[in-house]
Amino acid sequence: MGEFKHSIDAKGRLIIPAKFRDQLDGHFIVTRGLDGCLFGYPMAEWQQMEEKLKTLPLTKRDARAFVRFLYSAATECDIDKQGRINIPDTLCAHADLTKKCVVVGVSNRIEIWSEDRWQQFTSTTANDFDEIAEDLNIEF
Template sequence: MFRGVNPINLDAKGRLAVPARYRDMITEHCNGQMVATIDTEARCLLLYPLPEWEVIQAKIEALPSFNKAARRIQRLLIGHATDLELDANGRLLLPSSLREYAGLDKKLILLGQGRKFEIWSESHWNETRDEYLDETDSAELPAEMLDLSL
């Protein structure tokens, strides 16, 4: 559904304009209802259409709360999950707590990841992307990726 690297700007009020090419899809799929939360592995945000998030939240809630790692994920992902609504101008208002976590300022990257987006500060994304490009070890790739021909 969502793919591509999209440079966008964050305005002074903390709003980001969703690129026009995604707006109709978002409106049709979830009536503009989105959920943003933190990524526990990188300083970026995850942005889901509400129906996609509800499936993930149900799986997270089903994890055993007495398991320390599961409880950590529950607290971080569900605890930071914030409902957002696409406004009439195609913008989403990101709460300051999420912006602070991801170090978001004026220049952002909206990174399509299939069923969700990632929201990165442009500088942090560029650094992370360059690190990924410098990695040459394929030992950690899942077996399914080794058979993929690009």
């Protein structure tokens, strides 16, 4: 859980918040995410997701496309001694990561957003939050 702002440097290095580092155990998988962000999964979570992806029907075009898109950019990231990871150019381009970033804890993964996209997403979602909860039948 949580939302943390950091900057990505010219070499594509981003600090992973200390709160997440222990849970990620020094390395994790980063890949293209939905809504224009990146998804980062601890190895155990990634392996569970791989098992689910294997059940998708190979005969379905959308399933093949989704799996290809997800796997083709997936990369194992090691956290260095300064708490940083190196994000490949392909992933930076997907998430429009240029300078200011937001790292968000979401259930079993982290998400890495450009600050601009994150602000857009949160302002849009804040306006619709009650309606979204009602549509999903969420009870608190």
